Amino acid sequence: MSAITSKPFHGGRLHHAAQQFGIPIESWIDLSTGINPHSYPLPTVPQEVWQKLPDADDNLLSIAATYYRSAHLLAVAGSQVAIEALPKLRSHSRVGILSPAYAEYAYQWKRQGHDVQELSIEELDAQIANLDVVVVIRPNNPTAELLSQAQLKHWLDILQQINGWLVIDEAFIDAMPNSDKLSMITQDPASGLVVLRSVGKFFGLAGIRLGFVWAEPALLSRLAQQLTTWSVSSVARWAGAVSLQDDNWQLLMRQRLVQDSQQLCAMLAKYDFEFVSTPLFCTVQLPIVHRKTGFSVYQYFAERGILIRNFEHLQAFRLGLPKDAMAWRLLEKALSELKT
Template structure:
């Protein structure tokens, strides 16, 4: 399996530091999670039947006409390549590595291309996959451009897959509302914005025919009863959502300013910031090791196709974490 952030147990073993003595900034998951409501007494007893209430809540929150609940967007990322005959697939790079990996695992001809070259790649592919905003760089493609590409691909039976896992603080960039059209598929994640990665829940917005195929492939009872109950509450709580957006926007800007104070050029979203190895003077791996020695776990990205080495910083959960990060950054800067 590919490596991902959130592997804090690996860090604890590697650096011989107890789990509770770490500041984990290795993911883009909000450190402020939705407070789970009390569960129904039979939540763990009944089979988790398909919930209309969950889908209605998701359609309202994401603005999509048709949606399917899946066990984290990862489930859809793995399943969608198995629903097509062998195709020419272009995946934007750098990006969430599971996309290219899963299409290759299913036997498709996969190539990766930079964001600035995607327009040309659309003409010579059957499937185009991208994250918007991108993980880990934070790049954004305008909705009008995405819809144009989706139309081009649909004319020849192709797909445009847009992973909007980090779009919840930027609802204006979403194309989920347009997924009634053939060939446009949008993935959404409950884990990032709501800080509920542990319930393993995501959604796919697409045409009803494609969602039926995907549901049949995934099989029954894919979302636990407790996860459904928690998600219905979170997706319906507009007051909490508004507060969360403002909080993440404020803290995202704080993180960006903290890194700029170290003379690091960064980009990202409200949930994370990215610095390439080039802007760290080819010392990104050394920086991650330095931080880990001080109990701060970052996400280091190894070099890959169209992907330089780089470091991603998530958000601290509290003021003590912010101070710990600031002191460590200042210590690093003072020694180089």
């Protein structure tokens, strides 16, 4: 059994940073989460939405079926709920997680007593026959790697022979051009394949806590039994239905995010940083001069009112997209001084 590590630290803890560094919360630039800073412009919530209990028979799933091109979906209060619930659906399993990865996966599978290994692509490929569950984030957070569909289908073929699972987290895929073609979601579910999707990242609506799980009906039914009654709020269901059916906004936003990402990449290249990128974030290698010196890149940016996501074990940090011109200027100033 794998040893349970401490609860993972996440980005977005602005109040904590404000208290730690003595900078008013309104003065911060939060680049720590990879959430779209140009969130979907929701209209005013109708009064009746606030007043009614969540209705699982509303139009949310039919709208989501059109967006994801499949009806085999379960709405959840953010993909984090599914990350915590899925390990409860299996007895002791050998779990391989493509690493580095979102730390909640290893933590939640270990909490439920599973044997967890964090592996590279090569290690996963070599050990796939000895695993019951494989977890892949695609594109990966924080490495930005987009594992090929051919590789994933190969692993799935092997896992299906032992009733194993291939769990794919596509929280960041919506922002990518042709995301529907890149996704592993198909009209009909495949045995043992589970795909998690998030409304929070691309739509910039992390606060409503809404995501979806795509899988076989039997697995979705078992997962639904793990959820609390009315787990997805009426407001979240309404907001999801509104945003998921706005095709024009989605098209224009994907174009904008590509442009913003290119701007961030150009800025990093200007100061000779090594980095990888998706449309929603860049993961940057810490300059050699600062490695193994006790330098805290988190503190460096925080002292300038910029919250980032630091990955000490990778000697790297992740930057989301700045929201406005002032944020872009302050980030460039910090990057230029970090490199000198």
